[in-house]
Amino acid sequence: MSTDHHAGLEDIEVLESAICEIRQDLLSFRGYKVTDLASASTFEEVAYLLWNDALPSAKELEEFQQALKAEYALPREIVEHINHVPREAHPMAVLRTLISSLGLYDSEALDNSPPAVRRKSVRLLAKIPQIVAAIARHRQAKANVEANPDLSIAANFLRCLYGRLPDNETARLLETTMILYAEHELNASTFAARTTAATQADTYSCIVSAISTLQGNLHGGANQRAVEMLLTIGKPQNVSDYLDEKLRKKEIIMGFGHRVYKQGDPRVPVLRALCKGLADKNKETTVFETATELEKEMLARKKLHANVDYYSGLAFYLMGMSADIFTCLFAMARSAGLLAHISEQYAQNKLIRPRAVYTGKKNQKYVAIDKR
Ligand SMILES: CC(C)(COP(=O)(O)OP(=O)(O)OC[C@H]1O[C@@H](n2cnc3c(N)ncnc32)[C@H](O)[C@@H]1OP(=O)(O)O)[C@@H](O)C(=O)NCCC(=O)NCCS
Known part of the structure; x- marks a missing residue:
């Protein structure tokens, strides 16, 4: 085979x-280090930065937040649709379907002009967390909770998920993970979104392509699989035997390795510290110790x-969420970066169409069906 x-x-x-720039182990959004943004910024401000190439003034941020809040509510048809999907369907499959449906209720869906794309981006960023919360509740046979436009995206999501106002600390922890997840250059789902955008397809189709790609275990699906694995391992003392078995069978260990970061992912130290704090607070130290032991062994x-x-x-x-919605949380955070890339692709478009090295048969002679 050709190499x-x-x-x-x-x-x-x-x-x-x-x-987004990735340089060795440095990750920055529009020139700002992601670790600085994670400690000092808000998810809304980071989305503004990604879309506008500049941090907002206080007035600009206020206007942006108001525009998002005005779009939190879901069309009635979407809430009804969620209520009719099979409860056992995977949340990422439901999210993919629902974002596709959402486009049906947007009269600007096929308008790719920059102002229309901006309005659709605001709608998607505001509504995806609502959809995710509604999907999670439907799986537990709980009624949809309507959005509260006084709250930030993270706080409103938690309120819609649990049906009660979150404390500020929990909302901030979720927001920190959302900032870290908000953008990551040409990862597989962003590439899928840009490939779709490059055909001049509409914004909803681009996001559906991205969500479909994100769902895979080697990409966004890994966060669910990694926690399921930690719960299977159970305690730090079991890590060694677990790894012996998996590595002997040459199985992939979820949550390890990266196409770009070979010396460590710069988001990990922030998240590890956040998990340590949560584990101590909840007195759930065993799962955290199992995680750090596995990290050491790998x-x-x-x-x-x-x-x-x-x-x-x-x-x-550790925030109390069920593993099957983890990848949806990734999707709702990453939509900020995806929408920035979709706009950038429309603005500097070139059809993405690579070539393949052909390795199949050649010069075959067609034989009529009755002669085969
Ligand atoms: C992320 C990932 C797809 C990157 O893949 P990649 O850049 O193509 O790297 P490779 O698969 O070529 O990995 C290089 C080697 O490390 C091994 N490896 C990589 N990740 C591994 C993992 N998580 N567990 C066990 N072995 C792994 C590969 O088997 C390969 O070994 P080989 O050289 O003996 O064949 C890969 O590391 C992986 O599958 N990780 C688990 C899924 C995951 O956590 N995804 C989220 C990514 S943010």
């Missing part, structure tokens, strides 16, 4: 983007570092 191609497009730079045995999904999954678990 004159780039399997998995590894290390290939396919387009120019001014949104580094020692395989030279593989934990990635963002490992500790964000654990953070969501």
Whole structure:
């Protein structure tokens, strides 16, 4: 087989983007370090930054927040749709379907002009958390909770998920994970969104492509799988035997390794510290100790570092959320970055159409069906 191609497009730079820079272990959004944003900024401010290439003034941020809050509420048809999906369907499959449906109720869905794309971006960023909360509640046979436009996206999401106002600390912890997840250059789902945008498809279709791609276990699906694995392992003393078995069978350990970060993911230290705080507070230290033990063993045995999904999954678990919605939480945070990339792609478009190295049969002679 020819090796004159780039399997998995590894290390290939396919387009120019001014949104996110990854340099060794440094990650920045529009020139601002993600760790600074995670400690000092809000999710809304980060979304504004990603979409506008500048931090907002107080007035601009206020106007942006008001525009988002005005779009929290879901169309009645979408709430009804959620109530009719099978409860056992995976939340990411439901989210993918619902975002596609949402486009049906947007009269601007097919308008790709910059002002219309901006209005749709506000609608999507505001409504996706509502949809995720409604999906999670429907799975537990609980009624949808209507949005509270006095709250931030993170606080409103938690209120709609649990049916009660969250404390400020929990809302801030969720917001921190959302900032860390908000954007990450040309990862697989962003590439899928940009490939879709590059055909001049509409914004909803781009987000559906991204959500479909994010769902896979090697991408966003890893946060759910990583926590399920930690719960299966149970305690730090079981890590060694668990790894012996998995590595002997050459199985992938979820939440480890990364296509870009080979020396560690810069989001991990922030998330690990956040998980430690939550574990101590909840007196759930066993799962945290199991996680750090596995991290130590994977580094020692395989030279593989934990990635963002490992500790964000654990953070969501320690916040009391059920594992099957973790990837939806990733999606609702990443929609900020996806929408920035979709706009950028429309503005500097070039159809994305690579080539394949052909390895199939050649010069076949067609034989009529009765002669085969
Ligand atoms: C993220 C991931 C897909 C990156 O893949 P990649 O850049 O193509 O790297 P490779 O799969 O070529 O990995 C290099 C080697 O490390 C091994 N490896 C990578 N991640 C591993 C993991 N999580 N568990 C066990 N082995 C792993 C590979 O098997 C490969 O070994 P080999 O050279 O003996 O064949 C991969 O690390 C993975 O599957 N991780 C688990 C899923 C996950 O956490 N995804 C979220 C990413 S943020």
